[in-house]
Amino acid sequence: MPSPARRLMASISSTLSLKHGLSLRPTHQQSASLIRTSSAPGIGFRSFRRSFVAASSSAFSNENREFVIVGGGNAAGYAARTFVEHGMADGKLCMVTKEPHAPYERPALTKAYLFPLDKKPARLPGFHTCVGSGGERQTPDWYKEKGIEMIYQDPVASIDIEKQTVTTNSGKLLKYGALIVATGCTASRFPEKIGENLPGVHYIRDVGDADSLISSLEKAKKVVVVGGGYIGMEVAAAAVGWKLDTTIVFPENHLLQRLFTPSLAQRYEQFYQENGVKFLKGASIKNLEAGSDGRVSGVKLEDGSTLEADTVVIGIGGKPAVSSFESVGLNSSVGGIEVDGLFRTKVPGIFAIGELKKDLVAVLWRQW
Structure with missing residues (x-):
């Protein structure tokens, strides 16, 4: 079974090679053949580079790019490395x-990044992609050395499928030969009316979010973590490191209910309790309360009780960040961009990878 990265590159190669020759979109049979033979001389990436560059050498102006990756998370970083490995980046x-x-x-943000300063917390450039897989650390200099153009702090605002262009928030227009959408997810949030914007209420998705939480932890006394998944467990563990009064609140019967059996969850819960963490299971949030200073002061539950808190961390999942790419084809039942086994969307030349994609396997699993 080819790796996801190899499947993606083979898919891009076949799609664009055929785009300038036989067809705008290869059949599944053609794609599978290219995957199996991509390492053979004269077939796959090398032949793709020759055919694509020859066909497009005069087609690109200053605003045009052969390949554009939208997104700056782990999936985007690993995709960039794969382009480099196949000589398709510079x-x-x-x-x-x-x-x-x-x-x-990104997982480091709820782990070592939240350590107290005396515990040597993780900081960039220590956890740039691809250290998680033992690969070369891809610092900003790495992208420069590999000839990859980086556009920071300027997300894509819109896409024109017919013209094959994307426009960023600043108005920069980029024309692409192939587009890889890797925008990931955003944190699921409480409705504003129940207090999700109060100072002291935190969501963690990026470095800025984690830095803001650390500022709160430095002054905190009582922390309430909402959510019994990975984020909730990791943030609660970090709060213990800060020696804070910590409570985890969630509506399920036990931690990680979608993954853990009750007996396994009980072992983790016991370990957390031995380290001072309190659990409130089967509980739902009614609203977040503010103190006289305007900061969060408590978490009010549906049963009428209130948990005191000067810091609240919400970890209730995420949702695909696809607002600029609805025309690419979303899955209405589970969200995300619909792709096939080769990461192709319904639009020729556009691919989706990472957390925002929803393939057939994911759909069937969710329904089951």
């Missing part, structure tokens, strides 16, 4: 991200 690849940083291993 002077050809552009990455557009809303963040001020090169792609990094």
Whole structure:
């Protein structure tokens, strides 16, 4: 079974090679054949580069790029590395991200990044992609050395499928040969009416979010973590490191209910409790309360009780960040951009990778 990265590159190669020759879109049979033979001489990436560059050498002006990756998360970083490995990046690849940083291993933000200062917390450039897989650390200098154009803090605002262009928030127009959408997810949020914008209420998705939480933890006494998934467990563990009064609140019967059996969850819960963490299971939030200073002061539950808190962290999942790409084809039942087994969307030349994609396997799993 080819790796996801190899499947993506083979898919891009076949799509664009055929685009300038036989067809705008290969059949599944053609794509599968290219995957199996991509390492053979004369077939796959090398032949693709020759055919594509020859067909498009005079077609690109200053605003045009052969390949554009939209997004600055882990999926985008690993995709960039794969382009480099196949000689398809130098002077050809552009990455557009809303963040001020090169792609990094986002899971670190709820782990070592939240350590107290005396525990040597993780900081960039220590966890840039691809350290999580033991690969070369892709710092901003790495992208420069590989000839990859980086556009920071300027997310894509719109896409024109017919003209094959994307426009960023600043008005920059980019024409692409192939577009890879890797915008990931945004944190699911409480409705504003129940207090999600109060100072002291935190969501964690990027470095700025984590820095804001650390500022709160430095002054905090009582922390309430809403959510019994990975984020909730990791943030609660970090709060213990800060020696704070910590409570986890969630509506399910036990931690990680979609993954853990009750007996396994009980072992984790016992370990957390031995380290001072309190659990409130089967509980729903009514609203967040503010103190006289305007900051969050408590979490009111549906049963009428209130948990005191000067810091609240919400970890209730995420939703695909696809607002600028609805025309590419969304899955109405589970969200995200619909793709096939080769990461192709319904639009020729546009691919989706990472957390925002929804393939057939994911749909069937959710329904089951």
